[in-house]
Amino acid sequence: MPSVAIIGTRGYPSYYGGFETAIRKLAPYLVHRGWDVSVYSRPGEVRLDDPNRDHRVQTVMTQGLETKSLSTLSYGWSATRHAIRRSPDVALVMNVANGYWLPMLRRAGIPTLVNVDGIEWDRAKWNRIAKRVFRTGAELTARHGxxxxxDSTEIAKRWHVDFGTGGRYIPYGSEIVDEELPIESGLSRRAYVLFVARLVPENTVSEFFSAVPAIAQHAEVVIVGSSGYGGELDERARRLSERLERVRWLGHVRDDRRLLSLWHHAGAYFHGHSVGGTNPALVQAMACGAPVLARDTPYNREVLGPSGLFVSPSASRISEEVLRLVGSPDVQRQQAEANTLRARTNYSWADVNASYERSLQELCATRRVRS
Incomplete structure (x- = not known):
């Protein structure tokens, strides 16, 4: 039975973000296919009582420092040390911040499959020192992974230019919603504007919040997400929801079914992510049949394709285009159909999981040859 250690997420099963969603799909798939799977996890971040948890997946708790700047590094360090003692056939490592620990795995003879995520050192939420940490982690990943x-061809191009690397394209997957989900109380189908994102600057949060008062004059606005550590943008979301009757701030929504319902019934979903590749929230919104208006970036154009709707990151343009979409039932219907078809064709979890397994199998084979 081949074995894999998964390092760099908040654990299994966790509902924090894109990495965690991917592991909730991949880990049970691998054990079903005959793998011994261990997922390194953070205390307090996993739901061990989750009825959907596959108990064949080993959840291994490790220790670290729960701070914005040191959590990934510290938990990655403790997970790597533990994995080396167990000596799995291969390690799946998420996030280039764990590039610092790849030389340790390499010296231990454990091959690594590394998901590089987005271009973290371009994110506005990090200060100069943190950006340097991520950039150095990326350089070490390119050298030792x-x-x-x-997760996108645009990210692959950037890595080839910056570091001269090759690799595998494996995007995020999505769940197609074929049933009619119940709508959130107080909302009407195709009549509200939805925003789902971590509240950090590079997700066009400030610009969208500036557009909210104009949007709320004509439509309900639902904001989903938080920064995870509090701060100015969380406070702005709170003030908007308290001051404007048509605005709701739900914070971080852990209930998958509730979030799917919000996308499924939205009149317009504004996707403002600007740094990164195939965004998990975007592909899931597409799979739910949400009419999407996205910030105009190469990454979002790659995912949405030629029929996508895009907007520049200014409050006036966002409010204008969002309201245009909410007020156009024919455009909503066309966008919902096109997005669902594209998600079904290009972003299925079955294909994503199979691609990860093939890559892990190749690395296991190279280790056996070296042995």
């Missing part, structure tokens, strides 16, 4: 995974 056995095989790299890019």
């Amino acid at each position: 056995t095989m790299l995974v890019y």
Whole structure:
């Protein structure tokens, strides 16, 4: 039975973000396929009582420092040390911040499949020192990672230019919603504007919040997300929801079904992510049949394709285009159909999981040859 250690997420099962969603799908798939799977996890971040948890997946708790700047590094360090003692056949490592620990795994003879995520050192939420940490982690990943995974072709191009690397393209997957989900109390189908994102600057949060008063004159606005550590943008979301009757701030929504319902019934979903590749929230919104208006970036254009709707990151343009979409039932219907078809064709979890397994199998084979 081949074995894999998964390092760099908040654990299994966790509902924090894109990495965690991917592991909730991949880990049970691998154990079903005959793998011994261990997922390194953070205390307090996993739901061990989750009825959907696959108990064949080993959840291994490790220790670290729960701070914005040191959590990934510290938990990655403790997970790597533990994995080296157990000596799995291969390690799946998420996030280039764990590039610092790849030389340790390499010296231990453990091949690594590394999901590089987005271009973290371009994110506005990090200060100069943190950006340097991520950039150095990326350089170490390029040097010491056995095989790299890019979740978009645009990210692959950037890594090839910056570091001269190759690797595998494996995007995020999505769940197609074929049933009619119940709508959130107080909302009407195709009549509200939805925003789902971590409240950090590079997700066009400030610009969208500036557009909210104009949007709320004509439509309900639902804001989902938080920064995770509090701060100015969380406070702005709170003030908007308290001051404007048509604005709701739900914070971080852990209930998958509730979030799917919000996308499924939205009249317009504004997707403001600007740094990164195939965004998990975007592909899931597409799979739910949400009419999407996205910030105009190469990454969002790659995911949405030629029929996508895009907007520049200014409050006036966002409010204008969002309201245009909410007020156009024919455009909403066309966008919902096109987005669902594209998600079904290009972003299925079955294909994503199979691609990860093939890559892990190749690395296991190279280790056996070296042995």
